[in-house]
Amino acid sequence: MTAPLLQARHLVKRYGRGARSVVAVDGVDFTLHRGEILGIVGESGSGKSTLGRILLKLTAPTSGEVWLDGSRVDRLSERAFRPYRRTIQAVFQQPQAAFDPRWTVRRSIEEFHLLRGEPRSGAAATIEALAREVRLDPALLDRLPGQVSGGQLQRLSIARALAARPALLVLDEPTSALDVSIRAQIVRLLLALRDEERLTYVLISHDMEVIRAMATRVAVMRHGVWVEEGPAERVLGAPAHPYTKKLLAAADAGMDLIRPGRGR
Amino acid sequence: MSGLLIEDLRVTIGTAAGPVHALRGVDLAIPPGTFLGLVGESGSGKSLTASAVLGMLPEAATVDAGRVLLDGADILKASRRELRRIRGSQVAAIFQNPVATLNPLIRVGDQIAELIRIHRGAPRRRAAVEAVDLLAAMGIAEPRRRARQYPHQYSGGMAQRAALARALACSPRLLIADEPTTGLDATVQAEVLALIVDRVRAAGASVLLITHDLAAAAQVCERVAVMHDGAVVEQGPTAQVLTAPRDPYTRSLIDSYVLAVDGDTPVEAR
Numbered sequence: 001m002t003a004p005l006l007q008a009r010h011l012v013k014r015y016g017r018g019a020r021s022v023v024a025v026d027g028v029d030f031t032l033h034r035g036e037i038l039g040i041v042g043e044s045g046s047g048k049s050t051l052g053r054i055l056l057k058l059t060a061p062t063s064g065e066v067w068l069d070g071s072r073v074d075r076l077s078e079r080a081f082r083p084y085r086r087t088i089q090a091v092f093q094q095p096q097a098a099f100d101p102r103w104t105v106r107r108s109i110e111e112f113h114l115l116r117g118e119p120r121s122g123a124a125a126t127i128e129a130l131a132r133e134v135r136l137d138p139a140l141l142d143r144l145p146g147q148v149s150g151g152q153l154q155r156l157s158i159a160r161a162l163a164a165r166p167a168l169l170v171l172d173e174p175t176s177a178l179d180v181s182i183r184a185q186i187v188r189l190l191l192a193l194r195d196e197e198r199l200t201y202v203l204i205s206h207d208m209e210v211i212r213a214m215a216t217r218v219a220v221m222r223h224g225v226w227v228e229e230g231p232a233e234r235v236l237g238a239p240a241h242p243y244t245k246k247l248l249a250a251a252d253a254g255m256d257l258i259r260p261g262r263g264r
Numbered sequence: 265m266s267g268l269l270i271e272d273l274r275v276t277i278g279t280a281a282g283p284v285h286a287l288r289g290v291d292l293a294i295p296p297g298t299f300l301g302l303v304g305e306s307g308s309g310k311s312l313t314a315s316a317v318l319g320m321l322p323e324a325a326t327v328d329a330g331r332v333l334l335d336g337a338d339i340l341k342a343s344r345r346e347l348r349r350i351r352g353s354q355v356a357a358i359f360q361n362p363v364a365t366l367n368p369l370i371r372v373g374d375q376i377a378e379l380i381r382i383h384r385g386a387p388r389r390r391a392a393v394e395a396v397d398l399l400a401a402m403g404i405a406e407p408r409r410r411a412r413q414y415p416h417q418y419s420g421g422m423a424q425r426a427a428l429a430r431a432l433a434c435s436p437r438l439l440i441a442d443e444p445t446t447g448l449d450a451t452v453q454a455e456v457l458a459l460i461v462d463r464v465r466a467a468g469a470s471v472l473l474i475t476h477d478l479a480a481a482a483q484v485c486e487r488v489a490v491m492h493d494g495a496v497v498e499q500g501p502t503a504q505v506l507t508a509p510r511d512p513y514t515r516s517l518i519d520s521y522v523l524a525v526d527g528d529t530p531v532e533a534r
């Protein structure tokens with residue numbers, strides 16, 4: 001038996017102290033195996049991004065444990081955690097955040113590559129291969145972030161994340177800033193990459209259509225708590241919790257007119 | 265003719281990089297009392313079309329051709345003074361960011377009362393009472409207390425309710441709603457959309473609902489128009505446009521909107 005790729009054990013995150021404190025994550029437990037796509041849905045403020053940041057070790061949990069590939073990592077020093085930075089990478093809603101506006105995107109990705117202790121030789125070829133992997137013309141690498149479209153920049157931020165050859169990607173609203181046609185392209189790309197690269201995803205989104213298209217498991221988060229979790233078909237097809245039903249009803253309103261229009 | 269009729273609207277915008285032909289012949293009709301959904305990707309010209317109807321095109325814009333007829337009168341020919349009267353009483357608007365739409369320095373109730381006084385000449389006291397009634401009609405709890413608050417004290421969904429109250433204060437014949445629910449939570453979106461439908465139907469007005477959310481348009485609009493690259497490529501009854509589109513661009517827009525079909529496997533590489 002191989003260890004699960006990721007485990008969260010009773011994670012709690014409290015921001016602030018005393019009466020004004022906010023419990024953003026309130027006791028979340030889960031186990032994620034390789035190849036799964038865990039979709040986390042919920043309305044804004046429900047704690048999805050905080051949970052994602054804890055998994056990425058960008059935010060320390062108030063209590064609870066994170067296990068990556070069989071080792072406990074939440075208490076590790078930055079230095080001790082460094083080897084795991086390869087294993088777990090992130091893609092965010094605003095791809096601009098992943099790039100220095102003054103540098104070509106090639107330089108940003110290269111910098112990232114070197115930071116990880118990779119040799120400079122061969123970097124150019126590696127980076128161009130990554131661009132092709134995300135279905136972009138390598139010529140775009142020589143532009144500034146402001147000179148490519150939002151969809152292209154999101155592909156580049158995926159390329160940047162893949163540069164580390166990770167096993168797990170935390171995707172926090174990866175399509176929420178994009179137009180619908182671009183959203184579809186990114187969803188297809190992520191699904192193809194999962195198979196090609198044998199990736200596992202934690203997919204945070206308030207977009208039920210994206211969750212429906214990608215997730216193999218779904219967790220519904222509200223006020224820091226997972227109110228419901230299970231296989232995607234079950235949670236989306238036969239939701240048990242009233243809040244899940246409400247979210248699905250809101251997302252599905254109007255879709256009946258649109259869905260049958262698409263030939264199978 | 266009453267209602268809204270836009271004919272061959274062509275608008276160029278001067279930019280540092282040269283002129284941008286932003287609207288390239290927009291044709292659009294909204295019969296009185298109906299909802300039209302205007303859908304299309306960002307940059308296609310939806311908001312600019314709305315600005316033209318509000319007589320609020322940017323400074324750098326030039327109208328090269330076309331007419332925008334609101335109940336028979338051409339907005340593009342109206343004087344500033346006429347525009348001030350038309351805005352509010354004939355056409356009003358709500359936008360994506362309601363907190364920014366409302367004046368941050370004036371109490372919410374006062375902003376609404378001021379409009380009622382200007383457009384309808386109502387006395388101060390009566391306008392204030394009507395403003396509170398309007399907030400209540402928009403489903404805002406404790407409307408008297410809320411009327412005395414500033415916009416930043418409102419949540420996003422509540423601010424959109426207040427913006428709708430202000431837009432409807434002078435009984436416009438046409439409400440322009442430009443991405444009114446974008447950025448709100450799904451359940452709040454549904455509530456705000458239902459409120460717009462309910463209040464506008466009660467007033468017998470018509471709506472230009474600009475949205476990238478095809479499902480929202482499908483849900484509440486009798487007619488849908490699809491915009492692409494500065495022109496309306498297709499418009500017609502909602503069911504027809506969405507289930508049997510004639511234009512290939514409409515087809516591709518719908519296909520990309522629907523990522524997964526119920527219970528089916530996720531999108532395959534197409």
Ligand SMILES: Nc1ncnc2c1ncn2[C@@H]1O[C@H](COP(=O)(O)OP(=O)(O)O)[C@@H](O)[C@H]1O
Pocket residue numbers: 015016022023024042043044045046047048049050051
């Ligand atoms: N750095 C922070 N400091 C204080 N409170 C925060 C911080 N980040 C998030 N929060 C609060 O934690 C809660 C959950 O936020 P978040 O994780 O961003 O939710 P979501 O991603 O589901 O919208 C919210 O109440 C938010 O205001």
Ligand SMILES: Nc1ncnc2c1ncn2[C@@H]1O[C@H](COP(=O)(O)OP(=O)(O)O)[C@@H](O)[C@H]1O
Pocket residue numbers: 277278279284286304305306307308309310311312313322324
């Ligand atoms: N004030 C402006 N200055 C320069 N270009 C503008 C301005 N407003 C709109 N445009 C351009 O006009 C086109 C249509 O914009 P807009 O109507 O805002 O699109 P949409 O609302 O469909 O996203 C875009 O190419 C946009 O860049």
Ligand SMILES: [Mg+2]
Pocket residue numbers: 048049050
């Ligand atoms: Mg978030």
Ligand SMILES: [Mg+2]
Pocket residue numbers: 310311312
């Ligand atoms: Mg717009």
